[in-house]
Amino acid sequence: MHLELYRLDIPFTTAFRHHSAVRTATQSVWVKAQSGECVGMGEGCPREYVTGESIASVQTFFHTYCEALCQTVGSVEALVAWAADHTAVIDANPAGWCAIELAMLEFFAKREGVTVEQLVAVVPTAGTFRYSAVVGDSKLDVFQETVARYCAMGFTDFKLKLSGDLAQDRAKVDVLRDLTDVEKLRVRVDANNLWNDAESAVRHLNDLQFSFVGIEEPLSANAVDGMRMVAAQTGVPIILDESLLRADQIAAFAADPDCWIVNIRVSKMGGLLRSLAVLRAAHAAGISIIVGAQVGETSVLTRAGLVVACAAAGGLFAQEGAFGTHLLQTDVAHPPLMFGPAGVLNADAYGLSERVGWGLTLRPGQEFTTSLSRE
Incomplete structure (x- = not known):
């Protein structure tokens, strides 16, 4: 088996803004695992403010371990063993490992003539999935247009990015408050680590005077005691994103599971197998999960996320992503794996x-990639 690394270069249809970044194009890596006619593809989304990774750091990680992986990993069992032996390295490079792992999982599945679900012994991906409307921290007129567009499509589950400016955030919440069917909406907010202390977060959130169903990362990553205070004083569970990267971190939240929701983003977690491990740990602790997404994911990471969503069953609080060409000017897959009216994705329609x-049926890679492999 041979591995190759690429950078994904796909512009967005519109800029997406939140407290930590503004994005106008993908910031992703693409790995191809190949032997003869058998090809597997994987994707990862390195983010400096989430996992400390960049495209450059993924290159270094890939070139450091590529040869050893190709020589020693010839099966899914060997892949699991290699990952177990390199836990600390993967902890530091989760998005880079995610791209490699997803490519190798598909390669092994194709070689054996099975789905990835069959390869890793989880339930098949079937049925319908309902995704959330994610609204960035945009100017008020753009925000209003975006909300109107989502409502016209039939969305009722919303995730709003907060700015930290009370007047701006209140004006945006008022847009939702003024909707005729506001009582049908389920709204959560994402602060992207806005506040330095619990008191400031609680004051801001309470001043918005809205019944949110979740508050994502109000404080700096891993400020667990402060976030527990925010949950207690607002009565709203905290959604853990940057603060939850591995299954062994779940134990810190097991004593009060109703206070927490875990956002499982496959790239952030370090691939599908680690995501499933976090899911199992959360389920054992009685903590619900969101299957999340990095901004700009293509159909490959959407597909991996569906595996986790299916495995989550009744513990699934919400799903994010599957934007396809709603956000990307083109997707790697044809047809793209993406939500339709009301945020519904019908997996059965894709077979x-x-x-x-x-x-997935993928487009030729030269249409959207730049090689990062050494000659």
């Missing part, structure tokens, strides 16, 4: 459980 590997 995912009937096709080997990820079950």
Whole structure:
């Protein structure tokens, strides 16, 4: 087996803004695992403010371990063993490892003539999935237009990015408050680590005077005691994103599971197998999960997220992502794996459980990638 690394270069249809970044194009890596005609594809989204990674750091990680992986990992069992032996390295490079792991999982699944779900012994991906409307920290007129567009599509589950400016945030919440069907909406907010202390966060959130169903990362990452205070004083559970990267961190939240929701983003977690491990740990602790997404994911990471969502069953609080060409000017897959009216994605329409590997039909890579592999 041979591994190759690429940078994904896909512009967005519109800029996406939140407290930590403004994005106008993908910041992703693409790995191809190949032997003869058998090809597997994987994707990762390095983020400096989430996992401390960049495209450059993924290159270094890839070139450091590529040869050893190709020589020693010839099966999914060997892949699991290699990951177990290199836990600390993967902890520091989760998005880079995610791209490699997803590519190798598809390669092994195709070689064996099975789906990725069959390869890793989880339930097949089937049925319908309902995604949340995610609204960035945009100017008020853009925010209003975006909300109106989501409502016209039939969305009722919303995630709003906060700015930290009370007047701006209140004006945006008022847009939702003024909707005729506001009582049908389920709204959570994402602060992207806005506040330095619990008191400031609680004051701001309470001043918005809205019944949110979740508050994502109000304080700096891993400020667990402060976030526990925010949950207690607002009566709203905290959604853990940057503060929860591994299954072994779940134990810190097991004593009060109703205070927490875990956002499982496959790239952030370090691939599908680690995401499933976090899911199992959260389920054992009685903590609900969101299957999240990095801004700019393509159909490959959407597909991996569906595996986690199916495995989550009744513990699934919400799903994010599957934007496809709603956000990307083009997707790696044709047709792209993306939500439709009301945020619904019908997996059966894609025949995912009937096709080997990820079950996607991919466009030629030269249309959207730049090689990062050494000659």
